[in-house]
Amino acid sequence: MTDRTGDRPGDRTGDRTGDRTGDRRGAANAATVLRTVLEHGPVARSGISELCGLSPAAVSRQTTGLLRGGLLRELPEPTGPIASGRPRIPLDLHTGAVGGPVAAGLHIGVPSSTFSLVDLRGEVLARRAFPYRDPTDPRLPARIAHELAGFLARFDTGRPLLGVGVALGGWVRPDTGTVVRHPALGWRGMPLAADLSRALGLPVRVDNHARAVAGAEMLYGPPAARRSLVHLFVGNVVDAAFGIEGTVHRGPGSAAGDVAHLPVPGSRAACGCGRTGCLQATASDTALGAEAVRRGIVPDPSVPLLVDAAATGDPRADRLLRERARAVGRAAALLLDVFNPAVMVVTELSSVLHEGYLDEIRAAAVERSHVCDEPGRIISPHAGPAVLPQAAATVLLDPLFRDPGRPTAG
Numbered sequence: 393m394t395d396r397t398g399d400r401p402g403d404r405t406g407d408r409t410g411d412r413t414g415d416r417r418g419a420a421n422a423a424t425v426l427r428t429v430l431e432h433g434p435v436a437r438s439g440i441s442e443l444c445g446l447s448p449a450a451v452s453r454q455t456t457g458l459l460r461g462g463l464l465r466e467l468p469e470p471t472g473p474i475a476s477g478r479p480r481i482p483l484d485l486h487t488g489a490v491g492g493p494v495a496a497g498l499h500i501g502v503p504s505s506t507f508s509l510v511d512l513r514g515e516v517l518a519r520r521a522f523p524y525r526d527p528t529d530p531r532l533p534a535r536i537a538h539e540l541a542g543f544l545a546r547f548d549t550g551r552p553l554l555g556v557g558v559a560l561g562g563w564v565r566p567d568t569g570t571v572v573r574h575p576a577l578g579w580r581g582m583p584l585a586a587d588l589s590r591a592l593g594l595p596v597r598v599d600n601h602a603r604a605v606a607g608a609e610m611l612y613g614p615p616a617a618r619r620s621l622v623h624l625f626v627g628n629v630v631d632a633a634f635g636i637e638g639t640v641h642r643g644p645g646s647a648a649g650d651v652a653h654l655p656v657p658g659s660r661a662a663c664g665c666g667r668t669g670c671l672q673a674t675a676s677d678t679a680l681g682a683e684a685v686r687r688g689i690v691p692d693p694s695v696p697l698l699v700d701a702a703a704t705g706d707p708r709a710d711r712l713l714r715e716r717a718r719a720v721g722r723a724a725a726l727l728l729d730v731f732n733p734a735v736m737v738v739t740e741l742s743s744v745l746h747e748g749y750l751d752e753i754r755a756a757a758v759e760r761s762h763v764c765d766e767p768g769r770i771i772s773p774h775a776g777p778a779v780l781p782q783a784a785a786t787v788l789l790d791p792l793f794r795d796p797g798r799p800t801a802g
């Protein structure tokens with residue numbers, strides 16, 4: 393984090409200067425300290441200094457600010473002899489039941505939304521689903537805000553609420569807080585962050601759900617994810633995100649990640665775009681649900697129902713899920729070849745719940761890829777079934793770990 397402002401580890405005066413460069417350097421140092429504690433905490437000040445390379449004086453200044461801001465807390469000093477004669481009070485992220493800040497998460501899906509409360513370590517403390525019959529109801533945004541307010545009131549434990557992170561499919565611009573377009577919901581140019589913020593009286597930040605999951609993997613997932621990752625999201629919509637060195641790529645207009653019409657080798661499924669073999673038409677939950685009904689496996693086009701049917705021993709359900717997993721694997725292979733990421737995260741319901749389908753995705757990907765022969769590089773999200781509740785809140789929490797002093801809405 394320190395390289396962003398040209399700061400050097402060990403700098404002894406930088407974050408004290410009052411000019412703008414000094415402010416930026418101070419913010420970068422605060423972020424470095426916070427992320428070191430995230431990765432290694434509980435850890436004493438001297439340990440933070442050794443781990444991140446900032447001087448003991450700079451660490452001391454930053455921890456004072458982070459303690460005052462309620463993001464860190466001091467834990468009881470370990471008992472026993474003190475080797476160096478210095479106190480070694482361990483510091484950790486403030487996840488305490490009294491005073492530990494939380495972020496709300498809102499994943500807006502079709503046909504339901506999910507509300508969550510998440511602490512600074514990405515732990516999902518509470519969650520609730522809010523299903524709706526008609527996702528194109530123009531009153532839906534207001535209803536979601538109302539239900540979310542009820543959820544937040546019900547689970548209010550007096551802990552500071554930092555704001556709301558929102559994740560949803562489609563083209564979403566975090567910088568303007570708008571949903572540029574979300575075909576399944578019929579939203580176009582919707583100022584979602586401003587509308588929700590007004591309704592809830594809280595800071596709100598929005599992002600695409602594939603990028604949100606990628607951000608959550610980089611913040612809370614395996615260390616390799618911070619080097620580089622590609623995330624493939626397979627739900628009713630299919631999209632992707634790419635991240636490198638801890639930052640998710642957005643590109644001009646935050647339009648990156650639209651892989652709905654990526655051609656899947658071997659697929660002849662007809663797509664709404666007029667072509668055949670597109671990823672969305674081949675492998676989305678919508679396509680899978682329709683195929684499951686067509687084959688008479690389930691009465692409704694529901695992927696959770698299909699996964700249940702497979703889990704309770706229906707071989708037709710299992711076969712269809714394996715077919716889908718292999719199509720997802722072949723699409724993953726294309727992305728692996730383009731980006732060669734350290735890890736490829738795949739969010740897909742059956743493989744998140746049952747390792748056997750992840751193995752199917754891995755086998756198909758490695759068989760098709762020209763660069764990846766390690767199936768272990770393809771992983772499910774670390775949070776498992778809590779992936780979306782955690783990722784939504786991470787939309788709000790991620791900027792906090794980049795600039796702990798900045799208001800969370802920015």
Ligand SMILES: [Zn+2]
Pocket residue numbers: 652653663664665666667670673
């Ligand atoms: Zn298409």
